[in-house]
Amino acid sequence: xxxxxxxxxxxxxxxxxxxxxHETAFAxxxxxxxxxxxxxxxxxxxxxxxxEDITQEAFLKMLRFLNGLRDDAPLRPWLKRVAANAAIDRLxxxxxxxxxxxxxxxxxxxxxxxxxxxxxGLLRRLTPLERTVIWxxxxxxWSHPELGKRFGRSESWSKSIVSRGLSRLRAELExxxxxxxx
Amino acid sequence: xxxxxxxxxxQLRQLPDAPLPEHLWQRVNGARVRMRRRRAAGVVATAxxxxxxxxxxTFHARHASDPSSPEPWPVASAPAPVVDVETELxxxxxxxxxxxxxxxxxxxxxxxxAQRRRLISDNEKPQQARLPGSLRI
Numbered sequence: 577x578x579x580x581x582x583x584x585x586x587x588x589x590x591x592x593x594x595x596x597x598h599e600t601a602f603a604x605x606x607x608x609x610x611x612x613x614x615x616x617x618x619x620x621x622x623x624x625x626x627x628e629d630i631t632q633e634a635f636l637k638m639l640r641f642l643n644g645l646r647d648d649a650p651l652r653p654w655l656k657r658v659a660a661n662a663a664i665d666r667l668x669x670x671x672x673x674x675x676x677x678x679x680x681x682x683x684x685x686x687x688x689x690x691x692x693x694x695x696x697g698l699l700r701r702l703t704p705l706e707r708t709v710i711w712x713x714x715x716x717x718w719s720h721p722e723l724g725k726r727f728g729r730s731e732s733w734s735k736s737i738v739s740r741g742l743s744r745l746r747a748e749l750e751x752x753x754x755x756x757x758x
Numbered sequence: 759x760x761x762x763x764x765x766x767x768x769q770l771r772q773l774p775d776a777p778l779p780e781h782l783w784q785r786v787n788g789a790r791v792r793m794r795r796r797r798a799a800g801v802v803a804t805a806x807x808x809x810x811x812x813x814x815x816t817f818h819a820r821h822a823s824d825p826s827s828p829e830p831w832p833v834a835s836a837p838a839p840v841v842d843v844e845t846e847l848x849x850x851x852x853x854x855x856x857x858x859x860x861x862x863x864x865x866x867x868x869x870x871x872a873q874r875r876r877l878i879s880d881n882e883k884p885q886q887a888r889l890p891g892s893l894r895i
Contacts, residue, residue, distance in 0.1 A: 597794055615775040632786045636793055640861040698769055746766055
C-alpha cells in the first residue's frame, strides 16, 4: 500500500483527489476507514466474504456517488451507512426474513465460527436478522422507525426484534455467569 | 448501578474490531482501477454523443437549404420540431447517463442539465400555444 499522506490533508480534499484518480489519496482514506467499515459489515452479515464485498462496494461508491456525500459531512458515517444498507439488502435478498418468520433461522447460522469467533463473539448467539437490527439500533444509533422502514416493516416490528434478541442475549449471559460461578 | 442492559451494551461496545484482511486493499484498489478504465471509455462515448448533438442543428440547416436535396417530406409544420427535440433530448439523456456513470464533474453535468432545461423550455412555449385552451397548464 502506498505511504501515508500529509496529516493536513483533510478528508474533503482527499475524497476529491481520490475521485480524480489519485491512488495515494484513495489509499489514505482506505487506511483511515476500511477497518471500521469492514468490521461493521462483518458484524451485520456474519460472513467474511460478504463483508469484503460490502467494504469494496462502499469505497467504490465513495468515488462515483455524489448524492448524499456532502463536502462538509464526515466520511466514516457515510461509508458505514452505505455498508449497513448493503448488508440489509443482502439479508433481505437471502430471504432470511421469511426464514425467521418460519422459525428456520437459528442463532449461529453462517460460516465456520472459528473464522471470526473473536470478532463476532456475542453476536453469534443471535439470528442474522436480530444481529443486524440490534447492532444498528444499539451501536449505530438507527431509530426504530428508520429500521422498520428500511426493512419494509413497521416501527413496532423493529422494537419487537430488538426486545426479543436482547432478552435472549441477557438470559444467555446470565446463564454463562452462573456456569462460571459453579 | 449497573443494569443488565448497561452490562450488555458495554459488552457489545467492547467487542474487538475484526482484523482487516491483508489482501482486501489489493482487491479494492484493483476494482478502483478497473472502474476508472470503464469511466475513461465512457468519456469517449460521451464526447461522441455531445459532438453529434452539437452537429445536429448544423446538419438540419444545411440539409434544409441545399437546393439539390430532395423535396422535403410533406409533413405538417408543427410536429416536425417535436421529433427533433425528442431526438436531442434522448441524446442529452444518454450523455447525462454516461456522465453519471463515469463520475463526470458537477460543472459538466450541470451544463448538460442546463442544455436539457433550455431545450424543454424553448419547446414548451409553441407547444402550449398550440394546445386548446382547456388543455393549457
